Amino acid sequence: LGTGEPATEATWDDVEEALIAADVGATTTLELVDAARERFRASGGRSGEDARRALATEIRDRLAAVGSGAFELGGAPSVILFVGVNGTGKTTSIAKLAARLKGEGHSLALAAADTFRAAAVEQLRIWGEQLGAPVIAQRPGADPGAVAFDAVVAAESRGLDAVLVDTAGRLQNKQQLMDELAKIRRVIERRLPGQPRHVLLVLDATTGQNGLLQAEAFSREAGVTGIVLTKLDGTAKGGVALAVADRLGVPIVFAGVGEEIEALAPFDPEAFVEWLFA
Amino acid sequence: SLSTRLQGITSRLRGSARITEADLDVALREIRLALLEADVNFRVVKDFVARIRERAVGTDLLTGLNPGQQIVKIVHEELVEVLGGSRHHLELDAKPAVLMMVGLQGSGKTTTAAKLAVRLRKEGKRPLLVAADVYRPAAVDQLVQLGDQIGVEVHTRPVGTPALEVARSGLEVARQRGVDVMILDTAGRLHVDDAMMDELVRIVGSVTPKETLLVVDAMTGQESVKVAEAFHARLPVTGLVLTKMDGDARGGAALSIRAATGLPVSFLGTGERTDGLEPFHPDRLAQRILG
Ligand SMILES: Nc1nc2c(ncn2[C@@H]2O[C@H](COP(=O)(O)OP(=O)(O)OP(=O)(O)O)[C@@H](O)[C@H]2O)c(=O)[nH]1
């Protein structure tokens, strides 16, 4: 693969193995390899390099087709809701995106709607302080919908460009937690039709095939508009995000590449493909 | 589920005199797909399927009745065997015994530390929690709040104190207070972050843990082996905690890690609250991995 040597059956076996090892999943891998082989054949491919190019193009095209890498803030106030299972990096990603938006000259507030987990509000407050961004919060145990509501009202009354809403991590098989999330979304929607402008599913790059189940459930219950793929600074390839983009049509919009506030990059399909085969 | 898939395959063979090697290959392909879908590492799957094939051929499965059911039984048995015995009797024969939590970011270390404190106290041990994550915003606060919820003391140091000093001073306090178990929470870190891995090595050198638990998220995919091998290579890891098992992730990472490193699963995290900790049952996890 990737050399001037002629591509053989073994080359395509290697490709398949690399994609499986990258958490792309067996079903998506087989589809991708079939499509890449067709491309390879149609373009008169010969070498391992041709095989690699055919696959890279196939993956890039599929990611581009669903709008990966694009993120438009939208008219003020733009509500961005962060959702996902426990520990994926939602709170940290909010801080990072807030820093990015502030750097672009936008005014914003953070909403601490994780009212459940120990020190969740404190964690967001510390980031808010570092950023110089107001954090809208209530007492621990408060209704998260009420916090989201307060945040939207604050954004309107202060004329802010954006409000980034943090929510508690939740496993998608917990129906009452998913109901709670749907309610948070409805509260925002009722107060501001057309909002939330963005619902970002934060997905950990180390996640295996459960990532697909996460994306399906969160899409159904909260209307996911994009994915933030975190912890790409580790060794995990994050291939399940490719499966999600391909099968559910959800674009990957940002990549989390570290724990510091600067460690957020617009998702780059080219770089992702490089990383898949690194 | 795998059993329904295999029943489907072999019911089509009913009436034929025997199932051929080709039929077995079809069944093995299904097993491979089921294991990959369950996030078992692809190399572990390869070895595992090879072993199933050996056993299937060896037990004259190819001439037996209801081969589909037999194959499932073999797979289940092999899984249970690899996953091995439960190991929730932590070896804490020192006073104070240090139990250290390590793992990647967000895996559930801090929450699990509190859960273990609750469990150990129920067993009549006196725990002390030590908040050595000095990096993550409000990490110390998180452990302090959990400690407060469960009525267990948490040792902390002022902002700016290095993690090594928090751990060392924690041990000193544990000794002074006659604590039975010091549960040491550490910051999440990447297995490829040499500086942070070195920090753990120094902490181990300073407090000599009796137990070092690698906390792994049940939804971890193919990378589980690389991560576990890296931690296991540099630290005296004695067991695994597989967290968020109250979700619907299949938990194949447990099989991958066990097969690749021999590390036993000590506990399962089964909820966000401090009572969400269960001992590990290999047959139940085998069932879940098979789906
Ligand atoms: N290496 C690395 N760590 C990250 C990244 N994003 C987040 N983290 C770390 O992952 C851990 C969890 O991050 P949080 O932001 O608390 O995750 P969360 O989704 O808000 O967690 P819950 O609210 O508990 O569900 C923290 O230790 C973060 O520093 C990333 O891109 N790379």
Ligand SMILES: Nc1nc2c(ncn2[C@@H]2O[C@H](COP(=O)(O)OP(=O)(O)OP(=O)(O)O)[C@@H](O)[C@H]2O)c(=O)[nH]1
């Ligand atoms: N549902 C469920 N959630 C869990 C479980 N264990 C931990 N969590 C949640 O997972 C998230 C991360 O847990 P933490 O204990 O903060 O993880 P950590 O490893 O200490 O994170 P870092 O210190 O940032 O590396 C939190 O939202 C926890 O409530 C579990 O067994 N089940």
Ligand SMILES: [Mg+2]
């Ligand atoms: Mg959070």
Ligand SMILES: [Mg+2]
């Ligand atoms: Mg922690």
